[in-house]
Amino acid sequence: MSEQPTVTLTIDGKALSAHKGTTVYQAATRAGIEIPIFCYHDRMPPLGACRMCLVKVEKQPKLQTSCTLEAADGMVVYTDTPEVKAGQEAILEFLLINHPLDCPICDKGGECPLQDQTYKFGPGRSRFVEAKRDFAKPVSLGPALVLDRERCILCWRCVRFGEIIAGDDALKGFERGFSSEINTPFTLPVQSKFIGNTIAICPVGALTAKSYRFISRPWDNRPVQSTCTLCGVGCAVEFDVRGERITRTRAREHPAVNDIWLCDLGFFGHAFVDHTDRLRRPLMRREGGFVETTWDEALSQIASRLGRTSGPRVAMLGGARLTNEDAYVATRFFRAVVGTPHLDHRVDARPQSPDLAVSWGMGTAIADLALADCVVLIGCDITETYPVLWLRMKQATERGATIIAVTPKALEIQRFVRWQFLHRSGQGGAVMLALADAVRGTAPREAPQGIDRTALAAAAKALGSASRPVVMIGRTALDAPDGWQMLAASGEMCRKTGTELNVMRGKGNAFGATAAGLLPDVAPGGRALADAASELRQAWGSLTTEAGMTAPEILDAAVAGGLDVLFVIGADLANDVPDRERWRAARARLPFLVVQDAFLTETAQMADVVLPALVAAEKDGTVTSIEGRVQRVRAAVSGPGDARGDWAILAALAARLGKTIAYSGWEEIFNEMRGLIPGLGIDERLPVRHPPLGKPSEPERPASAAGGFPLILIPGEALFDRGVLTSRSPTIADLAGEPWAMLHPDDAGTIDAADGEPVVITSARGSVAVRARISPVVLPGHVFLPRGYDAAPVNTLIDVNEPVTFVQVRALAPAAPS
Amino acid sequence: MLKGMAVTFRYLFRPPITVVYPEQKRPAVQPRFKGRHWLTLYEDGMERCVGCELCVIVCPSQAIYVKAAENTPEHQVSKGERYAEEFQINELRCIFCGLCEEACPTGAIVLGREYELAGYTRASMIYTKPMLTEPYPGSSGRDPGREI
Numbered sequence: 001m002s003e004q005p006t007v008t009l010t011i012d013g014k015a016l017s018a019h020k021g022t023t024v025y026q027a028a029t030r031a032g033i034e035i036p037i038f039c040y041h042d043r044m045p046p047l048g049a050c051r052m053c054l055v056k057v058e059k060q061p062k063l064q065t066s067c068t069l070e071a072a073d074g075m076v077v078y079t080d081t082p083e084v085k086a087g088q089e090a091i092l093e094f095l096l097i098n099h100p101l102d103c104p105i106c107d108k109g110g111e112c113p114l115q116d117q118t119y120k121f122g123p124g125r126s127r128f129v130e131a132k133r134d135f136a137k138p139v140s141l142g143p144a145l146v147l148d149r150e151r152c153i154l155c156w157r158c159v160r161f162g163e164i165i166a167g168d169d170a171l172k173g174f175e176r177g178f179s180s181e182i183n184t185p186f187t188l189p190v191q192s193k194f195i196g197n198t199i200a201i202c203p204v205g206a207l208t209a210k211s212y213r214f215i216s217r218p219w220d221n222r223p224v225q226s227t228c229t230l231c232g233v234g235c236a237v238e239f240d241v242r243g244e245r246i247t248r249t250r251a252r253e254h255p256a257v258n259d260i261w262l263c264d265l266g267f268f269g270h271a272f273v274d275h276t277d278r279l280r281r282p283l284m285r286r287e288g289g290f291v292e293t294t295w296d297e298a299l300s301q302i303a304s305r306l307g308r309t310s311g312p313r314v315a316m317l318g319g320a321r322l323t324n325e326d327a328y329v330a331t332r333f334f335r336a337v338v339g340t341p342h343l344d345h346r347v348d349a350r351p352q353s354p355d356l357a358v359s360w361g362m363g364t365a366i367a368d369l370a371l372a373d374c375v376v377l378i379g380c381d382i383t384e385t386y387p388v389l390w391l392r393m394k395q396a397t398e399r400g401a402t403i404i405a406v407t408p409k410a411l412e413i414q415r416f417v418r419w420q421f422l423h424r425s426g427q428g429g430a431v432m433l434a435l436a437d438a439v440r441g442t443a444p445r446e447a448p449q450g451i452d453r454t455a456l457a458a459a460a461k462a463l464g465s466a467s468r469p470v471v472m473i474g475r476t477a478l479d480a481p482d483g484w485q486m487l488a489a490s491g492e493m494c495r496k497t498g499t500e501l502n503v504m505r506g507k508g509n510a511f512g513a514t515a516a517g518l519l520p521d522v523a524p525g526g527r528a529l530a531d532a533a534s535e536l537r538q539a540w541g542s543l544t545t546e547a548g549m550t551a552p553e554i555l556d557a558a559v560a561g562g563l564d565v566l567f568v569i570g571a572d573l574a575n576d577v578p579d580r581e582r583w584r585a586a587r588a589r590l591p592f593l594v595v596q597d598a599f600l601t602e603t604a605q606m607a608d609v610v611l612p613a614l615v616a617a618e619k620d621g622t623v624t625s626i627e628g629r630v631q632r633v634r635a636a637v638s639g640p641g642d643a644r645g646d647w648a649i650l651a652a653l654a655a656r657l658g659k660t661i662a663y664s665g666w667e668e669i670f671n672e673m674r675g676l677i678p679g680l681g682i683d684e685r686l687p688v689r690h691p692p693l694g695k696p697s698e699p700e701r702p703a704s705a706a707g708g709f710p711l712i713l714i715p716g717e718a719l720f721d722r723g724v725l726t727s728r729s730p731t732i733a734d735l736a737g738e739p740w741a742m743l744h745p746d747d748a749g750t751i752d753a754a755d756g757e758p759v760v761i762t763s764a765r766g767s768v769a770v771r772a773r774i775s776p777v778v779l780p781g782h783v784f785l786p787r788g789y790d791a792a793p794v795n796t797l798i799d800v801n802e803p804v805t806f807v808q809v810r811a812l813a814p815a816a817p818s
Numbered sequence: 819m820l821k822g823m824a825v826t827f828r829y830l831f832r833p834p835i836t837v838v839y840p841e842q843k844r845p846a847v848q849p850r851f852k853g854r855h856w857l858t859l860y861e862d863g864m865e866r867c868v869g870c871e872l873c874v875i876v877c878p879s880q881a882i883y884v885k886a887a888e889n890t891p892e893h894q895v896s897k898g899e900r901y902a903e904e905f906q907i908n909e910l911r912c913i914f915c916g917l918c919e920e921a922c923p924t925g926a927i928v929l930g931r932e933y934e935l936a937g938y939t940r941a942s943m944i945y946t947k948p949m950l951t952e953p954y955p956g957s958s959g960r961d962p963g964r965e966i
Contacts, residue, residue: 104870104923105900138899214886214900217871 009075018071025053025066028079035079036088036117038095038203039155040067043260044164050095050155052117054087055079063087089123096126098133099204100150108205110218114153133178141171142189143734144196144210144268149181152206158182158198165261166194167394167416182206193387193719196267200251200260209248211268211731216240216247224636225252227623228266229321229508229616230725233366233388234625235262239617239636245274246617246636256367257629263387265719268731270617273637275728277599279612280641290610295642295652298609303656305565305592311339311544313564315554318571319345319518320508321598322646323621323633325669327509327516329647329661330569331524335517336540337659341548342557344520345513346506348576351552351800354487355478359526359689361511362627363500364470370395374466377405378490379428379477380504383412384717384786386626402462406431406486408476408714409742409784410777419459421451424779425712425804428477429485431456436493439464450779469497474504476716479578481803503688504626509616512624515677515686520548525677526689535676541659551577552800558586565592569646570613572724574602580795581765596649601724602790612643619645621666628686709763709806711747713797714784721788739770739792742784743809748774753811761785763807766796772811783807852914852929855907856958857951865895865951866926869902873918873927881911882918905947909935925966930958 005020011028018027023046028035038050048068055066058076063084066077078084096118103109135149154173159182162170170192172185184190199207221240228235228249235258238250249270251262282298283290306314316334319327327345334343349355369375369392383390390413397403403417406428414420423431427448434447438460447453463469471494477486494501506514517524523532523545533545549557557563559582566586577583587593587606595607604610616623618639622630644652647669654661663669674680679687720726720736727733741761743753753759753772760769761783770785770792778784787794798805837844847853858866869886887903895901918927937943955962 102898104872105868105898109870214869214888217875219875220871 007073011077024069027071036121088121092122106205107208113203146208151204157201168192196264212248216242226633227631230269232626241636258388269729272725272728273617278640283610285608309564314338314340315342316567317347318569319513320510321570324512325621325666326646327513331517333650336543337654339544344551345518347551347571350479350578354483358503360503360505361688362502363688372396372470374402374469376471378473380472380474384719404459426481429482432486432489436489439496469499472502472504509623555586561589567594569596572601572603579800614639614645709808711783713805713807715794718786723788739789741770742773744780746780758812760810763797768792852916853931853933856930859955861962866924867902868900872921876917876921879911881908907945910943
């Protein structure tokens, strides 16, 4: 960077040197000289719309906007002459012609750039006596956003955010001059996954959050710096707390993770924390129903049950909701106190799928995504699973990066995808093999029907010539009937292009659970159990170091009656496991089920003992993101009733079993973990274990449509759904709407389903009722059904013994008039 | 010294200025007297308070708590979008400085003339919104038709 030519200019008598191409505004800001501004935002290019940043430049007749004026050699700039002051005052007077003086009832009041700058630079009085612009207000723009058009100063930040940062064009400017206003381009509600950011960057109170409306004043809030745990990206957030309630979530700047942005799940998805449904006391089953009980009694019952059971007949599932410290203590509790190796956090993994053979997480740094010149998304719907990563990819596309997608459902971002290979279920592997062949330079195998061979060759050429390619494989590919093939071809492609495969899998703190050893075959830190045995014995005392069963195997064992006690910690197995029928069968044969969770989930409703646990926003500790970054979470609120932190529950249980797990707090656990997990440190990245690629694939069984079930089910992800937590965050539940499924117009035509109308999807296993969405983003013959809606669980339809789930869709039309 | 004693003797034979409170009470306090708070109403009965919390932030003894909420067409409490769902003043903490009245953008909160604010418990001295709101427009002694 040092070779970049610099220019020297003088601002307010200070001689400054700046890189050529920087604006006067940027140079002044860097030198600590304040120039008021509204439209410019440092993550977006200059615009020059608000005219607030006027400066006087020698030898130029008029005042200049410093945000668009490029610094030049020998330029002499003044920011505080009477002429500049008069200009600033005039602009503020103009802005306030129509801006209502309703600061007392405006949510922005107290943290409003317009308010602050008017006090600092404004004239103090207005000469305008005419009536102000009068719009109907407030205008609802969807479940999250409220628009007040009177307050808008037309700085275009929100519009440009949608164009430049998110690429979703969610908001646009309409009309001209006096009647200019911001609105959604086509329809309500506003279509965006990032609309919370426009609220954050709005310099006035024109865009405000529905969920924060009049809840609190900026000075009431106590900010608590923490990390979002709702997906795996680990965005830095700040919880604003008033009393014992999180009033809102804001993004905290973290250059390596989320920059200054968040997705709407992060902004509005933490409302579940103070939901009235939270568990407050331990529950025990008595005479078929639950009764509230004391911790003493609940723990005694579990301890006496565990005391009567041999270690290996106990198993533990779940853990993605835990902090690193919780997960570590859970590993210790089950391996050293209970003496069982059967623990696994990958409860949603499909048996025999490559899900269990690869290690989840990204080797590529999140910040490096913006520098990629070619991104390959294999069965990975990035905006639905890890939305903030898309903002980095969008930056890469601005720099000219190519995006290649292999997917059974068109991506929301397809406008930015150069080559999208929309394939039929079960043919993703063939597409990937052909692509890998083309990259390798060998003549591509026969491309599957419907896939353009020239496009395939062009995509392979772009990938082959890329110097910083990024390859991501997602759950849709790993769970596909030809998942092994897709994984092998992806691995081959990575080897050829000299990059690593990023396995975009796992929610919440799944990566921390992996690092802390909540896996049947690995010790904390991803080390082999045998290698770590002596160190673990030193820290924990006697323990079992054999390899245990994976999550699907644990369910199988339970179905076969091989388990006596199952612990479920922070997971809703009934909805998470790929096949609900198997979970039912397992539960039926399980003598004793303990559930440790924050809500009475469907799984908890079937438990014998339910222990109320705290959630991440109520705990101190660390979590690990998808790129392996370890970050702090801090207790924002203290939690409901008698709910306790997860590691404290397990430590109390250990005491009743005659073993001691004693820690003074999360720091002591973290320090102990540092001894066992190489590379562990706050804001450090843990290495992702590289997946052993090219595993022998399971025998592929030809899938054939059974009679009466003509369509293929594609289960997938949706960012906004209605699960245990999301259905209790009102904004997210509203954004998600009712359960839905996506149908191709041809298929919808044959069954007479109309868009938005209810349909019933039936498989040989069961059926769900959803609303039809009709769109060609899925191919004919396929139905896309998002996971995560507890009212329409995909896993009631799926039989994991069948590679493909065939379904029929019927419209629930009103009876035809006779 | 004689001069000083003369003043003393002069006052010795005048009627006393002090009153024997509470047996005797003065007829009225000054109009500028700052006594208990009232949340005033407009003439039409609408609440003046919009729940802006400016009194909360200006209060030097942190005696005020306000929780705002949104007006709906079915439940229009004040003019505009926002009203105070909860309003509490801890009269034990209050130093009757009147800054809340000065800060109020709608003239909702005023300090009245009532000064007999004793209570038997601390809890009874936390005045809630029903206690603070004037029973009918103008009952606090302020003109309900005033602008601010």
